[in-house]
Amino acid sequence: MALNRKIAYIDLNRKKIDITPIPLQWRRRFLGGRGIGAYLLLKHASPKCDALGSDNVIVISTGLLGGTLATLSGCTFVMAKSPLSNLLCNVQLKGLFASEIRWAGFDHLVITGCARRPVYLYINNGTVEIRDAKKVWGKNVSKAHEQIRQELKNEDIRMIGIGPSGENLVRFATLTTDENAISGRTGIGAVFGSKNIKTVVCRGTMDLEIKRPDDVLKFKTKNAGQADDIQKKNVTQTDQLEQKIAIRDITPSKLTDCGFNSFAESKFLTRELGMDPLAVSGMLNWAFTLFEKGNLKANKANSLKFNPENPDSVGEMIKHIAYRKGVGNILAKGSFRAAAIIGYSSLNYFAPVKWLIKLYSEDPLPANFASLMPTGKDTDIVEPDGLEPLEGNAGSITLDEINEMILNCLGIFVEKGLVSLFDGDPLKRLIEQIRFNTGLNFDANELKKIACRCYALERLFNIGEEVTWRNDFHPDCSFDVPSGLEMTGPMWDSIDLKEFKRKVSKYYRQRRWSKKDLLKAGVFKKLEIDDLWPSLRR
Amino acid sequence: MTSRVLVADLKKCTGCKQCELACSLKQTGVINPVKSCIHIIDWNHEGIFLPVFCQQCEDAPCMAVCPKDAIYRDIKLERMVINYDLCVACRMCVFTCPFGALGFDQEKAKVLKCDLCDGDPQCVKFCDTDALSYLDSSVFQYQTTSKTALMLKSATDRKFGHTSPPVGR
Numbered sequence: 214m215a216l217n218r219k220i221a222y223i224d225l226n227r228k229k230i231d232i233t234p235i236p237l238q239w240r241r242r243f244l245g246g247r248g249i250g251a252y253l254l255l256k257h258a259s260p261k262c263d264a265l266g267s268d269n270v271i272v273i274s275t276g277l278l279g280g281t282l283a284t285l286s287g288c289t290f291v292m293a294k295s296p297l298s299n300l301l302c303n304v305q306l307k308g309l310f311a312s313e314i315r316w317a318g319f320d321h322l323v324i325t326g327c328a329r330r331p332v333y334l335y336i337n338n339g340t341v342e343i344r345d346a347k348k349v350w351g352k353n354v355s356k357a358h359e360q361i362r363q364e365l366k367n368e369d370i371r372m373i374g375i376g377p378s379g380e381n382l383v384r385f386a387t388l389t390t391d392e393n394a395i396s397g398r399t400g401i402g403a404v405f406g407s408k409n410i411k412t413v414v415c416r417g418t419m420d421l422e423i424k425r426p427d428d429v430l431k432f433k434t435k436n437a438g439q440a441d442d443i444q445k446k447n448v449t450q451t452d453q454l455e456q457k458i459a460i461r462d463i464t465p466s467k468l469t470d471c472g473f474n475s476f477a478e479s480k481f482l483t484r485e486l487g488m489d490p491l492a493v494s495g496m497l498n499w500a501f502t503l504f505e506k507g508n509l510k511a512n513k514a515n516s517l518k519f520n521p522e523n524p525d526s527v528g529e530m531i532k533h534i535a536y537r538k539g540v541g542n543i544l545a546k547g548s549f550r551a552a553a554i555i556g557y558s559s560l561n562y563f564a565p566v567k568w569l570i571k572l573y574s575e576d577p578l579p580a581n582f583a584s585l586m587p588t589g590k591d592t593d594i595v596e597p598d599g600l601e602p603l604e605g606n607a608g609s610i611t612l613d614e615i616n617e618m619i620l621n622c623l624g625i626f627v628e629k630g631l632v633s634l635f636d637g638d639p640l641k642r643l644i645e646q647i648r649f650n651t652g653l654n655f656d657a658n659e660l661k662k663i664a665c666r667c668y669a670l671e672r673l674f675n676i677g678e679e680v681t682w683r684n685d686f687h688p689d690c691s692f693d694v695p696s697g698l699e700m701t702g703p704m705w706d707s708i709d710l711k712e713f714k715r716k717v718s719k720y721y722r723q724r725r726w727s728k729k730d731l732l733k734a735g736v737f738k739k740l741e742i743d744d745l746w747p748s749l750r751r
Numbered sequence: 752m753t754s755r756v757l758v759a760d761l762k763k764c765t766g767c768k769q770c771e772l773a774c775s776l777k778q779t780g781v782i783n784p785v786k787s788c789i790h791i792i793d794w795n796h797e798g799i800f801l802p803v804f805c806q807q808c809e810d811a812p813c814m815a816v817c818p819k820d821a822i823y824r825d826i827k828l829e830r831m832v833i834n835y836d837l838c839v840a841c842r843m844c845v846f847t848c849p850f851g852a853l854g855f856d857q858e859k860a861k862v863l864k865c866d867l868c869d870g871d872p873q874c875v876k877f878c879d880t881d882a883l884s885y886l887d888s889s890v891f892q893y894q895t896t897s898k899t900a901l902m903l904k905s906a907t908d909r910k911f912g913h914t915s916p917p918v919g920r
Contacts (some may be wrong), residue, residue, distance in 0.1 A: 280782060282773060282776065282782070283767075284879065309768065312768075316783065316784070418785045420782070420783045421780050421781060422780075423776060423780070426780050426781075429776065430876075433773075440829060501758060649871055666890065
């Protein structure tokens with residue numbers, strides 16, 4: 214059955230692998246995917262651990278509907294403590310890895326400890342192997358993937374892995390799938406690198422049993438033109454948005470002068486080195502501006518003459534970041550850590566501060582943060598008719614947030630801020646899909662409670678890192694202060710600080726989120742996560 | 752009733768593999784792409800995806816090679832069908848198929864072969880990008896023909912100075 218998938222606890226310190234089934238009770242409490250992922254992370258990560266140390270834990274999860282016929286259900290969630298922000302980072306990876314890992318018999322992989330030598334994990338039909346990755350360590354992403362494919366003599370394997378930037382602990386290194394999808398600019402690649410894991414390789418040929426196959430096949434016919442149109446719309450809109458960002462992140466910059474070819478090449482290079490093109494282009498813009506202004510000087514070790522008009526120097530700079538040479542070593546620490554060295558005033562020239570908060574899809578800020586923005590719609594709490602108010606000190610959340618969390622728990626890909634594209638009431642259809650695929654019966658109110666619980670879990674992790682609502686504010690330069698860069702357009706409009714503060718405090722009031730409330734035993738009981746209470750009490 | 756054929760448009764296939772899942776679910780009741788009768792061969796980095804499935808050959812090698820005469824032609828749906836009462840699961844048909852389109856379920860010792868889902872192919876239903884279609888066998892090539900004709904027409908127009916933009920028929 215779709216419920217018989219297991220959890221593999223991989224201890225790299227002792228090279229020990231424990232495989233345990235997932236209790237049905239967990240399914241009823243967190244469904245799967247992002248929910249169980251957050252729960253496992255909270256359970257196993259020691260509080261206030263070093264994000265790049267061996268205490269950090271990586272949880273790779275697939276959703277309850279992963280590998281089934283539910284559209285867009287191929288989404289892998291990778292969670293860990295972010296080395297960039299020191300908060301929870303949740304990475305959504307598109308691609309066929311999620312389905313493959315389910316066919317290999319697993320729903321969750323919990324990776325603890327730290328390997329002494331470079332390794333890769335090979336997951337195949339209910340077994341996990343830790344293999345030597347000496348030959349592929351240091352190689353570019355696609356080359357490493359190709360080499361592993363040849364080594365295993367299997368064309369059908371699916372992989373997620375890091376490039377040289379992850380190995381060198383660049384704090385915005387990403388994960389890349391073998392289909393070239395990348396995600397994780399909050400630095401998940403560096404966490405993999407710190408544990409000496411190059412890739413996670415997966416191949417599965419196990420049956421995924423479906424409770425009611427005929428109904429699942431009919432479901433498509435009946436709802437054709439409804440559910441799937443919406444999901445298609447979601448995909449296309451996401452792609453368009455990504456394209457827009459890709460163009461936007463380069464258009465107003467210095468890099469435009471290099472011409473299109475070098476832009477494409479530099480983007481390709483960035484991906485090959487395992488970094489996020491968006492984060493890197495932001496960093497490069499910043500660095501070039503600082504070079505011009507004289508805040509940043511090429512030191513002796515780095516005699517390169519940075520000239521944005523020379524495409525070679527762009528490529529060189531990208532390599533310098535990935536291999537942490539010279540100025541690249543400072544930039545690889547991330548903007549805030551770099552600013553601590555260069556001087557905080559330099560952040561005024563950091564363009565991504567302004568627009569990343571509008572379009573950041575994986576940051577650990579409050580959910581649906583995009584809706585707090587002037588351009589986003591107002592977050593009015595939706596209390597559906599005939600349903601009792603949601604209990605628990607996680608408070609009530611909007612229907613959009615509920616839908617997003619439930620879709621994520623089921624393993625369905627959602628771009629943040631675009632859930633509203635799901636017209637009508639997706640919960641009803643999801644309940645049917647869960648019933649047909651797994652045989653589990655949920656009602657709408659139960660799903661809403663699960664969503665609240667999962668949000669509270671993520672919040673709890675961040676509270677463990679001593680986060681208060683003040684941390685959700687951005688540096689002053691993201692507000693009315695002129696950014697020092699001459700840019701216009703909706704992306705660059707200044708945000709009114711007062712309005713923003715008002716919205717954030719309203720956001721917290723509605724959710725009844727505060728550090729005190731969430732850390733009371735009663736709340737844990739209400740949220741039915743009392744087994745976490747001893748580990749989090751402090 | 753005119754016969755219909757399963758046609759794949761390579762340009763539209765995105766390699767999502769929903770067809771594989773739907774096929775295996777319909778054929779075996781479980782989701783397992785290995786047990787599917789349609790397979791997507793992918794070259795991810797080049798963005799090329801090639802659906803491979805049974806072509807329901809007119810002079811079928813699988814039928815010719817079957818030692819028990821278990822494979823026969825269903826004229827109504829223009830398909831090759833396996834009579835599982837006669838089949839001894841010797842896998843000769845699997846080895847002989849020039850497309851490698853036949854599969855074998857080791858657990859049930861059963862040859863897996865596309866039966867066009869008795870005239871309602873699930874792979875077509877689940878193909879979100881319409882890369883797979885089930886078309887009338889007498890006209891399916893006209894799509895390509897008319898596309899080529901249109902290209903030829905616009906080329907001629909350019910050559911002889913007609914400025915009207917090419918319009919579909």
